[in-house]
Amino acid sequence: MLRAKNRLGLVFFPAFDWAISPTHPEREERLLYTQDQVFEEGIADIEGIKFFNPGMATEKDVQRVHFCVPDVMSRVTESHLISAGGAIKAAEALMEKEVDKAFAIVRPPGHHAQRVVFGDRGFCIINIEAVMLENIRQRFGHRRIAIVDTDCHHGDGTQDIYWNDRDTLYISFHQDGRTLYPGTGFLDEFGGPAAIGYNINVPLPPETGEEGFLYVLDNLVMPILEEYKPDLVVNSAGQDNHYTDPITNMNFTAHGYAKLNHRLNPDIAVLEGGYSIEGALPYVNLGIILAMAGLDYSHVREPDYDPTKLKQSPRITEYIKELCEKIYERWCRKEGIARETLKGKEYVLRPRNVYYDTDGIMEEQTQKFKVCPNCSGLNTIHSRSDWGYEIFAVSIPRDACPACIDEGYKIYKETPEGKYFKTFLQDRVNDTYMSK
Amino acid sequence: MGLDMGGTHVDAVIIDRGNIVDIAKTPADRSDLFGSIWATLDNLLSGKKVSRIERINLSTTVSTNAIIEGKTAPVGMIIESGPGMDPSFMSCGSENIFITGYVDHRGREIKPFDPVEIQEAASRFKQQDIKTCAVVAKFSTRNPLHEINIQKMLKDEFCPITMGHTLSGKLNFPRRVFTSYLNCAVYHVFKAFCDSIRKAMQKENIHVPVNVLKADGGTISLDVGQQYPVNTILSGPAASLMGACAFNAGDKDAVFLDIGGTTTDISFVADGVPLFEPLGINIGPYNTLVRAIYSVSIGLGGDSAIHIENGELKIGPQREGFPMALGGQVPTPSDAMIVLGLLDFGNKDRAILAMKLLGEKLGMDARAASEVVYEKMADIIKQKVDSLIKDINSRPVYTVKELLYGKRLKPEYVSIIGGPARAMAPVLEKKFNLPCRVPENYEAANAVGAALAKTTAEITLLADTASGVLSVPEIGLYKRIDRNFTLDMARQKALELLKQRASILGAEGSETESEITEESSFNMVRGFYTSGKNIRIKAQVKPGLLYELRGVNYA
Numbered sequence: 001m002l003r004a005k006n007r008l009g010l011v012f013f014p015a016f017d018w019a020i021s022p023t024h025p026e027r028e029e030r031l032l033y034t035q036d037q038v039f040e041e042g043i044a045d046i047e048g049i050k051f052f053n054p055g056m057a058t059e060k061d062v063q064r065v066h067f068c069v070p071d072v073m074s075r076v077t078e079s080h081l082i083s084a085g086g087a088i089k090a091a092e093a094l095m096e097k098e099v100d101k102a103f104a105i106v107r108p109p110g111h112h113a114q115r116v117v118f119g120d121r122g123f124c125i126i127n128i129e130a131v132m133l134e135n136i137r138q139r140f141g142h143r144r145i146a147i148v149d150t151d152c153h154h155g156d157g158t159q160d161i162y163w164n165d166r167d168t169l170y171i172s173f174h175q176d177g178r179t180l181y182p183g184t185g186f187l188d189e190f191g192g193p194a195a196i197g198y199n200i201n202v203p204l205p206p207e208t209g210e211e212g213f214l215y216v217l218d219n220l221v222m223p224i225l226e227e228y229k230p231d232l233v234v235n236s237a238g239q240d241n242h243y244t245d246p247i248t249n250m251n252f253t254a255h256g257y258a259k260l261n262h263r264l265n266p267d268i269a270v271l272e273g274g275y276s277i278e279g280a281l282p283y284v285n286l287g288i289i290l291a292m293a294g295l296d297y298s299h300v301r302e303p304d305y306d307p308t309k310l311k312q313s314p315r316i317t318e319y320i321k322e323l324c325e326k327i328y329e330r331w332c333r334k335e336g337i338a339r340e341t342l343k344g345k346e347y348v349l350r351p352r353n354v355y356y357d358t359d360g361i362m363e364e365q366t367q368k369f370k371v372c373p374n375c376s377g378l379n380t381i382h383s384r385s386d387w388g389y390e391i392f393a394v395s396i397p398r399d400a401c402p403a404c405i406d407e408g409y410k411i412y413k414e415t416p417e418g419k420y421f422k423t424f425l426q427d428r429v430n431d432t433y434m435s436k
Numbered sequence: 437m438g439l440d441m442g443g444t445h446v447d448a449v450i451i452d453r454g455n456i457v458d459i460a461k462t463p464a465d466r467s468d469l470f471g472s473i474w475a476t477l478d479n480l481l482s483g484k485k486v487s488r489i490e491r492i493n494l495s496t497t498v499s500t501n502a503i504i505e506g507k508t509a510p511v512g513m514i515i516e517s518g519p520g521m522d523p524s525f526m527s528c529g530s531e532n533i534f535i536t537g538y539v540d541h542r543g544r545e546i547k548p549f550d551p552v553e554i555q556e557a558a559s560r561f562k563q564q565d566i567k568t569c570a571v572v573a574k575f576s577t578r579n580p581l582h583e584i585n586i587q588k589m590l591k592d593e594f595c596p597i598t599m600g601h602t603l604s605g606k607l608n609f610p611r612r613v614f615t616s617y618l619n620c621a622v623y624h625v626f627k628a629f630c631d632s633i634r635k636a637m638q639k640e641n642i643h644v645p646v647n648v649l650k651a652d653g654g655t656i657s658l659d660v661g662q663q664y665p666v667n668t669i670l671s672g673p674a675a676s677l678m679g680a681c682a683f684n685a686g687d688k689d690a691v692f693l694d695i696g697g698t699t700t701d702i703s704f705v706a707d708g709v710p711l712f713e714p715l716g717i718n719i720g721p722y723n724t725l726v727r728a729i730y731s732v733s734i735g736l737g738g739d740s741a742i743h744i745e746n747g748e749l750k751i752g753p754q755r756e757g758f759p760m761a762l763g764g765q766v767p768t769p770s771d772a773m774i775v776l777g778l779l780d781f782g783n784k785d786r787a788i789l790a791m792k793l794l795g796e797k798l799g800m801d802a803r804a805a806s807e808v809v810y811e812k813m814a815d816i817i818k819q820k821v822d823s824l825i826k827d828i829n830s831r832p833v834y835t836v837k838e839l840l841y842g843k844r845l846k847p848e849y850v851s852i853i854g855g856p857a858r859a860m861a862p863v864l865e866k867k868f869n870l871p872c873r874v875p876e877n878y879e880a881a882n883a884v885g886a887a888l889a890k891t892t893a894e895i896t897l898l899a900d901t902a903s904g905v906l907s908v909p910e911i912g913l914y915k916r917i918d919r920n921f922t923l924d925m926a927r928q929k930a931l932e933l934l935k936q937r938a939s940i941l942g943a944e945g946s947e948t949e950s951e952i953t954e955e956s957s958f959n960m961v962r963g964f965y966t967s968g969k970n971i972r973i974k975a976q977v978k979p980g981l982l983y984e985l986r987g988v989n990y991a
């Protein structure tokens with residue numbers, strides 16, 4: 001009998017009866033071949049690997065993270081709640097020490113879902129990692145968490161949610177936003193006033209291969225994690241950097257993903273994107289499962305794997321080297337950058353437009369962060385969609401000082417009912433949520 | 437006629453359309469299993485019209501014993517593992533050859549096997565004097581051609597050659613390897629047994645179908661059993677459960693307990709149908725794909741040894757000889773039940789002494805100690821059953837519908853068989869808060885279960901209209917279909933093939949009630965177009981009994 005070195009919890013929920021539409025990349029078939037591979041390899045028989053069914057995230061779990069317009073239940077389907085519930089189940093098994101590591105292979109994904117939700121962006125409606133993390137923070141206490149997002153797309157939703165939270169370090173590797181959806185994730189997106197430097201983007205050139213990814217991991221990510229000293233490392237395990245992925249342009253391999261996961265050594269991995277459902281997903285998921293379980297993954301290989309074809313060009317290697325140096329230098333200088341940026345400021349404004357590609361909605365949004373010497377600072381969001389809904393949201397951060405708490409309630413109360421389509425209050429200190 | 441070979445006895449029964457006609461019981465001689473079986477049949481048949489017998493169903497421990505006692509033949513394994521896990525842990529034969537070549541999850545040949553490697557394997561086997569071999573390839577259930585072609589290369593040199601895809605349509609490569617190994621390893625022992633049966637039948641002038649019981653509570657013909665003897669392992673608990681089902685017809689969820697001297701076996705029925713192991717049964721160190729009734733055995737029975745450890749009462753899991761009432765040295769639950777007047781055998785004074793000794797350590801009298809033992813035994817069973825139900829109800833599901841509205845097992849009664857069954861019923865009724873049924877004549881349950889078992893079969897059909905291939909591994913079917921093949925056609929095809937399959941396995945026309953147990957159809961989208969459908973169907977002969985038992989008659 002094969003025995004895993006690390007006890008691994010798997011929440012494998014392919015949701016075979018749910019799709020965005022019959023021919024959409026995010027459809028019933030997406031995890032079918034992964035299931036075939038996992039079953040055929042006999043993963044369930046390995047001693048130490050345990051399968052869990054997902055639970056269902058609650059409305060409250062979602063409200064801790066998002067402002068859904070008009071409300072949670074009219075935005076999400078059961079599948080979204082199950083997907084987030086699957087991530088929560090994985091984290092819960094870890095927190096309750098039933099397992100040493102956990103991997104939620106669930107769908108739909110979530111890392112493009114931002115704080116405000118008018119609809120579906122990049123196949124995401126709710127951010128399943130964030131819903132998971134805030135659920136376990138609430139139940140198991142505050143934790144310093146690092147999220148390493150290895151999806152090919154910039155995780156703009158996760159970035160937005162943790163923009164001003166220095167207890168959550170967000171590092172995203174992705175294909176350069178000048179060449180891929182959602183078009184964000186540049187070096188200067190560096191975190192809100194309370195967390196400057198704690199949002200790190202690594203925009204990689206198209207055709208980056210195994211060498212480049214592992215270079216970024218070894219020379220940038222691991223040193224930063226060592227300095228940050230997180231209690232928990234989460235891998236947003238998007239798999240669309242694979243050389244066969246139909247919607248991206250990278251050259252990463254299943255073996256590379258396994259190696260990356262092995263070296264990163266995350267406590268929890270959550271499946272994000274990845275749409276090469278036959279050529280990549282079965283092998284990448286298997287590689288990650290074996291790596292997390294501490295088993296040999298050296299035999300994991302795609303049917304058409306050809307290392308010479310996938311060799312990274314020296315030009316890209318050189319570019320990535322310089323990029324990592326630049327980013328690491330900024331990380332080291334983050335406090336100085338924060339002082340310069342915030343000098344004499346009482347508020348920092350973050351205005352932007354957000355496009356909901358799946359639903360075709362354009363949103364115009366301004367987030368306003370108070371620069372508070374005692375906490376992360378109260379913040380508000382004023383937003384309007386081109387479908388005519390205008391909302392106002394007040395958010396009291398997890399570490400808010402009494403003054404910021406009071407101010408938050410005051411602003412909410414003084415906003416007259418009917419002034420906006422909806423006014424929201426999210427009080428993270430007392431874990432309460434209101435809307436009018 | 438049904439016959440069950442237990443650890444200590446061989447039981448046989450004659451049933452006439454649901455009525456028990458006669459029962460025979462003889463001690464089992466483990467050194468001569470065939471002799472014990474024949475003696476029992478002989479005994480049962482004497483004075484009866486042999487010509488009126490329509491069929492004989494046997495549940496035998498021949499294969500099981502061979503595996504457990506290590507009396508198996510050396511096997512050469514040819515394993516085509518493809519990319520994935522490091523396959524070295526699958527070495528189970530006397531020689532294990534890992535060959536190159538690879539078929540993917542959709543059955544596409546990615547890389548052919550190398551005939552030179554097969555020839556080298558064959559000569560290695562011959563050097564070791566290995567006569568049987570198994571050929572197992574990853575994803576051979578999706579495309580068996582590598583296994584078939586390798587088998588063709590070797591068929592004149594080895595016998596038998598077990599091909600992995602013929603044993604189960606389920607995906608699980610390591611289990612396919614182990615199951616194929618075991619099938620070869622017990623082949624010759626089981627074949628010798630079959631030959632003896634055939635010879636004896638000839639001699640006695642009995643010319644009726646003989647079937648053997650499988651671990652799933654169904655039967656296969658002796659001839660098919662000889663080809664796939666691995667299916668006959670661990671058929672004892674299956675016979676017992678089928679027997680208990682015969683005594684408890686109906687369509688409810690229930691717990692089935694078989695409380696013996698050393699162990700208690702726990703099984704379940706859902707809507708009146710036995711629950712199966714999700715993939716297959718485990719035997720010794722091997723996980724297999726042998727379809728089997730779900731049965732969990734705990735080390736707790738009437739003769740379990742009772743000890744006090746750190747002031748706490750501990751029952752089982754070992755047996756240390758007889759109950760004190762029968763001259764043993766250690767107190768047992770049977771002693772407690774004798775003191776309480778619930779059982780009546782052996783020397784009651786010795787039983788009282790046993791409970792008195794136990795009571796001294798617990799600071800109570802013999803009667804109070806007996807009560808404590810009796811309650812504790814029921815508590816252990818109840819706790820175990822509860823935890824099993826929790827596990828069963830949290831088995832993985834893969835669709836939103838199943839997760840939200842899937843069937844949950846919720847027993848409505850408990851059926852108890854075995855020596856202490858009647859004695860334990862009142863206390864279990866209290867603990868479970870459910871009616872506890874103790875069937876009449878349950879001593880014959882195993883033989884009755886064997887007699888009434890019908891042929892079972894299962895097939896797995898996969899139609900991939902993008903590749904244009906239909907495959908049914910259990911019957912080695914692998915053929916082209918056109919792009920317009922639909923789920924409806926797949927359903928019909930599956931039922932038709934299942935019927936054929938069942939009749940080859942020994943079923944008679946009237947007894948095969950077929951059903952589709954799983955079905956799905958996925959749109960396959962490549963690029964931005966639907967390229968075909970991936971249709972998956974599982975069909976089975978509905979498990980159950982040939983006849984409902986009508987009353988209990990002794991002739």
Ligand SMILES: [Zn+2]
Pocket residue numbers: 151152153238240272273274
């Ligand atoms: Zn992506």
Ligand SMILES: [Zn+2]
Pocket residue numbers: 372373374375376377378400401402403404
């Ligand atoms: Zn403050």
